Structures are given as structure tokens and as C-alpha cells.
Amino acid sequence: MTAAPEAPARSTLAGDPALIGVPTFVVGAVALGLVLTGYVPAGAVGASIAIILPATGLGQLVAAVWAAALGQNATAAVFGVFSGFWLSYAALVLGLIHGWFGISGDAAVATQGLFLISWLVTIIVLTLATLRLPAAFTLLFTLIDIALALVLYGTVSASAAATTAGGYVVFAFTAVGVYMFAGALFAATGGRPLPLGRPVLS
Numbered sequence: 001m002t003a004a005p006e007a008p009a010r011s012t013l014a015g016d017p018a019l020i021g022v023p024t025f026v027v028g029a030v031a032l033g034l035v036l037t038g039y040v041p042a043g044a045v046g047a048s049i050a051i052i053l054p055a056t057g058l059g060q061l062v063a064a065v066w067a068a069a070l071g072q073n074a075t076a077a078v079f080g081v082f083s084g085f086w087l088s089y090a091a092l093v094l095g096l097i098h099g100w101f102g103i104s105g106d107a108a109v110a111t112q113g114l115f116l117i118s119w120l121v122t123i124i125v126l127t128l129a130t131l132r133l134p135a136a137f138t139l140l141f142t143l144i145d146i147a148l149a150l151v152l153y154g155t156v157s158a159s160a161a162a163t164t165a166g167g168y169v170v171f172a173f174t175a176v177g178v179y180m181f182a183g184a185l186f187a188a189t190g191g192r193p194l195p196l197g198r199p200v201l202s
Helices: 019-035 041-069 073-098 105-132 135-156 160-189
Strands: none
Touching: 019 041, 019 073, 019 160, 041 073, 073 105, 073 160, 135 160
């Protein structure tokens, strides 16, 4: 009797989704920070979308799918949430510029406030969920919360100073992202990962 042929062995997925997710997050954050701090004129808020939509939004989505395929549920959740943030930010800016959503000029500020409040609440929840992760994650999300709060205040109160301050906090959390990416890249190339700190809650 001839033995049944064995099924071909499946290749095991491996790798670190952060190697895509973190640098694509960083490039979008740098672009957003430059917009908020006035590098481009106030009327050119869409200047960052060429980076945020195809690079950051899609990069976060790729990293989320990769992490989910590896069974890294927490990582997939983080990248998935930020994919939603960046893609919805691009949709908001493009929609307001081109009048896609039927929002009048008088309602534009309230619309931006709605966007910022919704995402601030979501990221605060995500921040609380990071308390059992290494401290670098909690620091990153706390700085994102502060940036969103400052930009929210600057938007609804027409305070350019608050918006600019929010832009500089964006650069601060970008620096944390760069540090985390360097650690992931060191580990991927055979080196030691950089320390990320002890969790706030053990």
C-alpha cells in the first residue's frame, strides 16, 4: 500500500510589525508637527496629506494586519487604532477642503472639535491600557493625549499658541517613536534592543 503524500509544511510567519508601523507613524507625526507649528501657511493644512494618507495610514494598516497574523493582538490593536486615526484625519482635512461632507464654513470648527474630542477619548483609553506595557509606551501615548488636548483647545478657542504648543508636543512623541524604532531595528539586525522602562503596573 502506498503511503498518502504528506501535506507541504506551512511556512511560519515571523518578524516584527513595528519595523513598518513605527517609522510610518514617525513620518506622519513629523509632517503633522510641521503643519501645527506653522512651517506651511495656515491655508495649506492639506500639505501633510501626501504623507499621512499613503504612507502613515496605510503603513499602520499593514503593520496591524501583520501583527494580527502573528497573533500579537495588543500590537495589532495599537496599529489598527492609529491607522484609523491617520486615515480619518486625512479624510477630515480633504473633506473640509473640498466640501465633501456638506459641512458649512460656520460648522468647520465644531467638526474639527468633534474629531479631536472623539480621538482624545479613544487615545486616553488606549493610554490606560498601556500601563502594563513598558513605560515607553505609556510615555508615548500620554504625549499624544497632551498634543490632542492642546490642538483641541487651540482649535475651539482660536488660540494659535495652543496649536503651536501641540505641534511641539507632537515632535516630543515623535522622538519617543524614533527611540522605539531604533530599538526594534537594533534587535532585528542582531543587536540588543534599547530599554523601554518598567511598566507602571506590574
